[in-house]
Amino acid sequence: MKRFLKIASAVLLLACPVIALKAQTQSTEESWIKAKKQAQTEKKLIFVDLYFTGCMPCAQMDKEVFPDPKVTAVLNADFVTFKSDILKEEIGKKLCMKYGVTGFPTFLLMNAEGKIIDIETGFQSVEQLTALLEKSKQNAKKGILKKYSTKDEVYPDFYKDAYLNGKRNVSFETADAYLKAQPSLTDEVPFVIITGLRIGRQYDDFFLKNAKELYKDYGTASVTNHVFTILQRKKKEFEKKNDLTSFKKLLDEMKPLYTVEEWTKFEGILLKDFGVEKVVVNPNTGQK
Structure with missing residues (x-):
């Protein structure tokens, strides 16, 4: 399963020293601070698994991938x-807000x-995850980091209500007014608003x-x-213009x-089926 499933899926991990990869009793702001202090003391990187109970890819990660030697x-x-x-713990919600997370599982590598260092989403096979971990180790050694700030953003x-209070039905007008007032839409906060709230086609x-600049600055997923x-x-x-040539050029x-x-x-x-008229069946009449 590759990134195709990642876009629609969710799954993953924990904060335990022996990687049994079972959910902790409660992840809190305090436990997050302790994890960062431990990383500094032991000179290690940090692997964060943002998941939710009931997420099938997350459960699959716990069962098939994390226990692998x-x-x-x-x-x-x-x-x-x-x-x-991320549905039950405040620190999970805050981390999702910070990085504009929308799919699960999401992995933060710091x-x-x-x-x-990087952000990845969705089910990862053993080979994919080990490759991601090794790549992150190499990039950390080279000092190749993303542009997310380590300081709290205002x-x-x-946006805070969307992530912390579940009020995700933000009107386009509200978000648009904020974005138009920003000096650069490629800055961190405008970026997470556009991706995290799925701001419309405008x-x-x-x-x-x-996209290429944003990819370099904020990571793959x-x-x-x-x-x-x-x-x-x-x-x-x-499709409305029947212009397959221009669409293929954009894809390239x-x-x-x-x-x-x-x-x-x-x-x-x-x-697939470019330009093919979509037929809708009326379930009440059986007619097309």
Whole structure:
């Protein structure tokens, strides 16, 4: 299962020194602070698993991936692990807000100071997860970090309410007014608002134009997932004009953001039945 399932899925991990990968009794602000202090003391990286109870990919990770000796060896040796249920625990909600998390499981990979090395989402096989961990170790050594600030950001109230109080039905007008007042939409807070709240098509062209820069600044998952959502909307626009050539050109521009394996799946989804009229069946009459 690859990033295709990641976009629609959720799954994953914990904060225990022996990587039994079972949920802690309660993840709190205090336990998060202790995890960061432990990482600094032991000179290790931090692996955060944001999940929720009932998430099938998360349960699959716990059952099939985290117990694997290859995974436990890397996590035990080089990482302090932390797990939080984002529906039940305040610290999980805060971390989701900080990084504009929308899919689960989501994994945050950080250095000992809490700076983001990378963010990944969805089910990861043993091979995928170990590769992600090793890549993060190498990037940490090279000082290759994402642009997320380690300081608390002053988020607008509507964004905080969306993540901390579950009030996600933010009107476009509210978000748009805030975004238009910002000096740069590629800054951290505008970025997480656009991706975290799935701001509508009015920002699609901006996002695609800056996708490569955003990918470099904020990591793989948030950018590629949002780009795929935009491309699905763009498909409908190009279908109305019956312009497959221009749509394929747009896809070629976005292709470098994905692995070959990912793009094979995504391109197939995006090009399938291009221009074919969608038939809706009326369940009450049985007529088309």
